[in-house]
Amino acid sequence: MSRVVHFEIQASQPQTLIDFYSGLFGWSFTKCEGPAEYWLVETGPTDTPGINGGLLPRPGPNGGDATSQCLRM
Secondary structure (H helix, E strand, C coil): CCCCCEEEEEECCHHHHHHHHHHHHCCEEEECCCCCCCEEEECCCCCCCCCEEEEEECCCHHHCCCCCCCCCC
């Protein structure tokens, strides 16, 4: 079975979650250049086990409740 290699968090208020996860877990967030709002999430040092991910604004009217999953096996 394949292992998880990336996760994404969708947020109605991205900065609120950035502050929360930074404070709670010490995660770091780097905003990507480009037309879409997207932050890379680093959950720890690259020389330790773990996965990194991304944070993006939740799509849809008023934040919506859109969910997307991507499985690659």
